[in-house]
Amino acid sequence: MPAAFPFSAIVAQDEMKLAILIAATDQSIGGVLVFGDRGTGKSTAIRALAALLPPMRVVEGCAYNCDPDAADAALCDGCRQTRAQGGKLKVRKGPVPVVDLPLGATEDRVIGALDLESALTRGEKRFEPGLLARAHRGFLYIDEANLLEDHLVDALLDVAASGENVVEREGLSVRHPARFVLVGSGNPEEGELRPQLLDRFGLSVEVSTPQDLKSRMQVVRLRDEFERAPAAFIDKHKRKDGKIRRQILKAKEHLGQVEVPDATLERASQLCMKLGTDGLRGELTLIRAARAYAALEGDDTVEDKHLKHVAPPALRHRLRRNVLDDAGSTTRVNRAVEELFGA
Amino acid sequence: MSATAPAPGQMRSGPPAADLAADPAIAAQAEAEAERRAQIAARWDDACLAAALFALDPVAAGGLNVRALPGPVRDLWLEFLRELLPPAEPLRRVPLHIADGRLLGGLDLAATLHAGRPVAERGLLAEADGGVVLLAMAERVARSTAAHLSAALDTREVLVERDGITARTPTRFGVVALDEGANDEEQVPTTLKDRFAILLDLNDIPYNAAVPPAEDAGGIQRARRRLPGVTVPEDMLEAICATALALGVESLRASLFAQRIACAAAALDGRDAVAMEDVSAAARLVFAPRATRIPMPDPPEDQQPEEPPPPDEHQDDEQQDDQTPEQDIDKPLEDVVLESAQAAIPDNLLAMLKMGALRTRSHSSGKSGASQSGSLRGRPAGTRRGEPGAGARLAVIDTLRAAAPWQRLRRAEREQQGTGGDVLVEVRQDDFRITRYKQRSETTTIFVVDASGSAALHRLAEAKGAVELLLADCYVRRDRVAMVAFRGPGAELLLPPTRSLVRAKRSLAGLPGGGGTPLAAGIDAAVELADGVQRRGGTPVVVLLTDGRANVNREGIGGRAQAAEDAQASARAFRAAELKALVVDMSPRPRPDAETLAQAMGAVYLPLPHADAAALSGAVQAVA
Numbered sequence: 018m019p020a021a022f023p024f025s026a027i028v029a030q031d032e033m034k035l036a037i038l039i040a041a042t043d044q045s046i047g048g049v050l051v052f053g054d055r056g057t058g059k060s061t062a063i064r065a066l067a068a069l070l071p072p073m074r075v076v077e078g079c080a081y082n083c084d085p086d087a088a089d090a091a092l093c094d095g096c097r098q099t100r101a102q103g104g105k106l107k108v109r110k111g112p113v114p115v116v117d118l119p120l121g122a123t124e125d126r127v128i129g130a131l132d133l134e135s136a137l138t139r140g141e142k143r144f145e146p147g148l149l150a151r152a153h154r155g156f157l158y159i160d161e162a163n164l165l166e167d168h169l170v171d172a173l174l175d176v177a178a179s180g181e182n183v184v185e186r187e188g189l190s191v192r193h194p195a196r197f198v199l200v201g202s203g204n205p206e207e208g209e210l211r212p213q214l215l216d217r218f219g220l221s222v223e224v225s226t227p228q229d230l231k232s233r234m235q236v237v238r239l240r241d242e243f244e245r246a247p248a249a250f251i252d253k254h255k256r257k258d259g260k261i262r263r264q265i266l267k268a269k270e271h272l273g274q275v276e277v278p279d280a281t282l283e284r285a286s287q288l289c290m291k292l293g294t295d296g297l298r299g300e301l302t303l304i305r306a307a308r309a310y311a312a313l314e315g316d317d318t319v320e321d322k323h324l325k326h327v328a329p330p331a332l333r334h335r336l337r338r339n340v341l342d343d344a345g346s347t348t349r350v351n352r353a354v355e356e357l358f359g360a
Numbered sequence: 361m362s363a364t365a366p367a368p369g370q371m372r373s374g375p376p377a378a379d380l381a382a383d384p385a386i387a388a389q390a391e392a393e394a395e396r397r398a399q400i401a402a403r404w405d406d407a408c409l410a411a412a413l414f415a416l417d418p419v420a421a422g423g424l425n426v427r428a429l430p431g432p433v434r435d436l437w438l439e440f441l442r443e444l445l446p447p448a449e450p451l452r453r454v455p456l457h458i459a460d461g462r463l464l465g466g467l468d469l470a471a472t473l474h475a476g477r478p479v480a481e482r483g484l485l486a487e488a489d490g491g492v493v494l495l496a497m498a499e500r501v502a503r504s505t506a507a508h509l510s511a512a513l514d515t516r517e518v519l520v521e522r523d524g525i526t527a528r529t530p531t532r533f534g535v536v537a538l539d540e541g542a543n544d545e546e547q548v549p550t551t552l553k554d555r556f557a558i559l560l561d562l563n564d565i566p567y568n569a570a571v572p573p574a575e576d577a578g579g580i581q582r583a584r585r586r587l588p589g590v591t592v593p594e595d596m597l598e599a600i601c602a603t604a605l606a607l608g609v610e611s612l613r614a615s616l617f618a619q620r621i622a623c624a625a626a627a628l629d630g631r632d633a634v635a636m637e638d639v640s641a642a643a644r645l646v647f648a649p650r651a652t653r654i655p656m657p658d659p660p661e662d663q664q665p666e667e668p669p670p671p672d673e674h675q676d677d678e679q680q681d682d683q684t685p686e687q688d689i690d691k692p693l694e695d696v697v698l699e700s701a702q703a704a705i706p707d708n709l710l711a712m713l714k715m716g717a718l719r720t721r722s723h724s725s726g727k728s729g730a731s732q733s734g735s736l737r738g739r740p741a742g743t744r745r746g747e748p749g750a751g752a753r754l755a756v757i758d759t760l761r762a763a764a765p766w767q768r769l770r771r772a773e774r775e776q777q778g779t780g781g782d783v784l785v786e787v788r789q790d791d792f793r794i795t796r797y798k799q800r801s802e803t804t805t806i807f808v809v810d811a812s813g814s815a816a817l818h819r820l821a822e823a824k825g826a827v828e829l830l831l832a833d834c835y836v837r838r839d840r841v842a843m844v845a846f847r848g849p850g851a852e853l854l855l856p857p858t859r860s861l862v863r864a865k866r867s868l869a870g871l872p873g874g875g876g877t878p879l880a881a882g883i884d885a886a887v888e889l890a891d892g893v894q895r896r897g898g899t900p901v902v903v904l905l906t907d908g909r910a911n912v913n914r915e916g917i918g919g920r921a922q923a924a925e926d927a928q929a930s931a932r933a934f935r936a937a938e939l940k941a942l943v944v945d946m947s948p949r950p951r952p953d954a955e956t957l958a959q960a961m962g963a964v965y966l967p968l969p970h971a972d973a974a975a976l977s978g979a980v981q982a983v984a
Contacts, residue, residue: 055554056611119519121460126521133478136769226610233601
């Protein structure tokens with residue numbers, strides 16, 4: 018894979034960067050959707066994520082990246098059997114997968130199918146895991162998420178909801194865990210996202226091009242430098258990227274100790290009620306995102322300032338369309354935040 | 361002729377035939393003619409320069425969009441481009457309806473069966489590595505093809521996840537898109553255009569102006585060697601970025617491309633650092649066609665509200681131009697570039713910019729309803745796994761293709777079970793592929809009729825007649841219709857979307873008139889209904905028949921001022937929903953009320969006095 022542009026060299030776009038860091042800190046938040054203009058560095062930022070993630074513990078030789086410390090139910094069949102037979106699961110450190118779901122992918126590659134090679138050469142049936150298996154415990158990235166084929170969206174939604182992929186093909190029945198964080202990007206001009214898919218994303222970020230000359234020049238300068246000599250450029254930003262990686266790592270450890278006082282919970286509920294978001298997912302995401310943000314900042318309790326900061330990305334895609342209000346959803350969230358918390 | 365033509369702005373000030381003729385009229389005519397010729401010559405020179413700059417490094421330029429109808433001028437230009445490209449580089453032509461498998465690569469079935477193991481087939485994009493992809497009829501290219509191309513241009517690789525094959529093939533190529541769009545509706549997908557450095561328009565260059573330029577491939581060779589060492593001084597970079605901002609070119613990719621094109625121009629001219637003329641050339645080729653505003657001397661618009669001016673330690677204002685007095689005085693460099701770019705902005709774009717009519721057109725695709733995939737009718741759009749039945753059609757070839765690799769396995773299985781028969785090809789349920797179809801989504805015309813007293817007094821009967829004629833049209837086009845009436849305290853849904861024209865007629869005929877005009881309620885109801893239609897995958901078109909004079913507010917209380925305010929607010933919401941709409945003015949004499957309303961709604965305005973049935977139906981069709 019060609020080298021990715023380093024995360025720390027991305028100019029401006031603070032909300033997008035923060036959302037990605039939050040998603041990396043607490044995977045249970047459920048992904049990030051980045052929507053915005055062309056040429057704003059959406060894909061660049063997401064592709065840079067892979068280099069930032071601290072390695073995780075996986076079972077050696079497992080095709081599904083099973084977690085050696087997980088309960089039996091969360092393991093794949095192979096690992097569960099090994100454990101049941103009293104065997105020890107070998108552990109190795111592996112990178113967190115960031116799997117690209119290309120637009121032209123066929124269903125069998127996404128959810129997995131029979132292994133063609135062994136069928137042809139040895140005449141045996143063997144399951145070949147698909148992209149969802151590879152993305153287990155990691156990230157699944159869909160560029161141009163709004164252009165994804167409907168039947169693939171259906172398959173994704175089903176798996177994302179159950180955390181488990183079930184394949185019934187050719188008399189083969191396979192069931193394996195597939196918990197992944199969906200990361201999507203797209204351009205709203207190309208079409209809207211189905212509401213069901215939209216709801217799967219924990220955070221949604223709107224990006225636009227920076228309007229000040231300084232940042233624009235900086236973007237062009239850095240990008241040019243990168244393209245002329247990618248290796249040297251990455252080397253130059255290694256330290257800064259390392260710093261962000263350590264920040265994520267620390268935040269992950271710290272996450273469990275961050276307290277969410279009842280007052281904050283109440284505030285979050287008030288905000289969601291005020292905005293009329295559907296379901297409880299909004300509140301849950303808001304709290305989790307605020308907690309991850311506090312952890313990233315090194316704070317011990319979640320306060321109003323954290324809520325305020327993460328409210329737009331956590332809530333803006335959950336608002337009902339209001340016929341009488343022609344303001345954008347971001348404005349509506351900000352207004353509600355202002356009314357509730359004071360400016 | 362050198363490939364670096366002087367900027368058109370400079371050309372224009374060339375010697376006119378002023379002192380020859382005594383008659384000022386003839387002189388003026390001759391001058392205008394000379395100017396026109398010079399302009400065309402400058403455009404052709406720019407086109408040739410673009411070809412040379414693209415050929416210098418197709419990968420860095422990403423792509424080049426040539427908007428021109430097929431003809432000798434385009435052929436000549438393409439010929440020129442081909443000469444400049446290194447002969448060793450592959451030039452692959454992508455046909456319009458290329459299948460994803462061929463474009464990206466996938467399983468080579470014949471080789472797979474022959475070899476007894478999966479053999480991957482390289483796609484066209486992988487084969488084009490190091491060369492140029494020629495995209496024919498680019499304005500009609502499918503969205504998915506455009507997306508694949510964009511992804512490959514972005515990541516410089518092709519990622520295939522198809523038919524049991526996973527492959528990542530690095531590929532670097534440039535795209536030449538032959539854009540044969542004849543009108544504004546036919547455009548190359550914006551995703552793709554954004555990844556192209558140069559947008560050319562060869563459309564009104566006459567054949568006799570298109571002289572073959574004398575750029576030799578050797579010069580390109582030398583420039584290619586020089587290119588990696590070309591540097592961009594800080595003030596030039598600033599000029600590039602400032603020009604982009606001034607012209608309202610949002611995408612940062614454009615700035616990046618301009619910088620690269622400037623480097624290429626410098627290399628072509630044998631310079632090691634980017635100079636003024638290189639930046640000008642880049643601005644003409646990259647920014648001018650993308651401009652969304654002209655930095656006019658009139659009151660500065662809403663752009664750049666804050667932003668302290670950058671430190672002005674460099675450059676004094678010796679080149680200050682009298683033409684653009686409102687520009688920041690401390691940036692003469694940017695002004696020169698800007699002027700050069702402005703001169704290259706196509707005339708029609710300039711006119712549109714001046715009218716302010718260039719609203720960000722969000723729906724880049726054509727007019728008749730957005731296409732939608734279903735499994736029943738329309739144009740075939742690939743296949744998917746699934747069972748035939750319920751209207752879905754079996755795709756025989758693809759089913760057999762899917763079954764083919766498994767034959768050996770199945771035969772062995774069958775022999776094991778002792779059920780071996782003389783089945784030639786065993787097809788199982790899992791192999792079934794069904795054809796997917798894409799169709800234009802159904803249009804639903806929503807009639808919103810003002811049935812208030814004032815309207816009834818005027819022309820309700822006539823409006824009813826017009827609607828009936830439109831209904832007949834809808835029948836021909838198999839559209840669905842819905843009807844909303846508003847009068848007295850609020851709006852009422854008379855007829856939910858239906859195809860039954862009889863019901864529509866009946867509900868229309870029974871529509872009583874009288875009462876106030878709750879315009880806001882009417883518009884709100886239309887938006888709500890249209891939203892519902894969109895959610896179900898249809899394309900709504902709203903036809904609002906009113907005189908535009910609201911006198912009942914949203915709460916159903918009378919009062920002209922509040923009512924008008926509410927109506928304006930509703931109109932804005934309507935506009936925000938980006939619905940296609942037509943406002944038919946029912947007042948006896950066209951008045952500004954309905955017209956302003958139409959403007960606020962972003963709708964087409966049509967006064968009924970001129971609206972005989974045919975005109976009305978034509979207008980609806982134009983909107984839909």
